[in-house]
Amino acid sequence: MYKFDKYNHGLHGDPHPQYNASKRYQYATTGAAPNNVLKLMEVDFVYDGNSGTNAQRAGIRRMRFSGDIFTTVTNGNQFIGNLNFSAFVTPEKDTTIPLDGFFRIKMSIDWKLQSFNDINRNNVPSIVYAFVTKLDYKDSTGMNKYKMKLYATTNVYDNICLIPKTLDIDMPYYKDYFVNNPSYPMSNISTNMIEKLDSIIKPYLGNPGVSLDDVYKNNPGAAVFTSDHISNVNSRVTIHDHSKLTNNDYYAILDNSSNVVRLQNLSSTPYTLSQIILNDAYQGCRLAVIAEGNVNLVSLPQYSVSANPYSLWLKNATSRKLTRGDAIELIFINNIWVEFNGGGTNFSLQG
Secondary structure, eight states: OOOOOTTTSOTTTOSOGGGGSOOOEEOOOOOSTTSOEEEEEEEEEOSBOSSSOTTTTOOBSEEEEEEEEEOOSOSSOOOEEEEEEEEEEOSSOOTTSSTTSSEEEEEEEEEOOOOGGGOSGGGOSOOEEEEEEEEEEEOTTSOEEEEEEEEEEOOTTOOOEEEEEEEEEEOOEETTEEOOOTTSGGGOTTOOHHHHHHHHHGGGTTOOOBOHHHHHHHSTTOEEEESSSSSBTTTSEEEEOSSSOOTTTEEEEEETTTTEEEEEESSSSOEEEOEEEETTOOTTOEEEEEESSOEEEOOOSSOOTTSOTTBEEOGGGOOEEEOTTEEEEEEEETTEEEEOSOOOEEOOOOO
């Protein structure tokens, strides 16, 4: 008996689509760090689907994805999480988003199985990175084409398995009509979910692990988004001082597991810090700030909802200097960071 497939059983209608919606993708086993990064998939995005050749306009406008991500090569506890992301191109520019403001992505992993000792961020089993590059091709609306490459870190001598659960795609369109592209499976209306996923995942299943440094080198000019930091890894927290502060003077990273912003001053000159702009801060959000250099924190003279958003209102409305190892805790209330402990606690940072 012949194996049923779309060519001999349901070519025009595929009466059993439930069998085309689940598949297990297992990637290569990595070695020791730093060569512990695997490429998961690659997807092209384009807004207008009418102009250019089939190859030029090959892409999708929006992709919503959800699936289980887990490890299989282990003699210990198995890590299982749910990877979710939504990526799309839009003509509505947002200047706060890296690259050019027309490509958007939100991404996270909800880990389901971890032991109590694994709650530290350093023990997170995998972090997914999206490297997004703006391509030279422009569609009839003047918007660029974008290429998104997803990579994931692994533990030492481990691999990654991915079981997609949800794939929802918006096709490129022209004058309010979606445009079919037979040359690109993701925007081909005749391909089912598995065929679409195969086209963006299967080419990379045998790829060996590489270092994260190599991934950066191989994607020059790319904007980087991660499952650990909702927006760009280098601008998840933006520091404003209204003086001569530059990106070479400080870096800021949010530790997602413990809500810690680390401020590093690469010179001995103290700088003035009057705002901490956290892109996805919400009312009641708590934040611990650790200084790794000299930072002069400027407090509002009084609490006011009309003050500049993300301003600081410190204890006793008093500005003060933090030195290496000093820390304060803040809470976001009415768009103002309010200190809510005694402050000045020394964490005795090493290094």
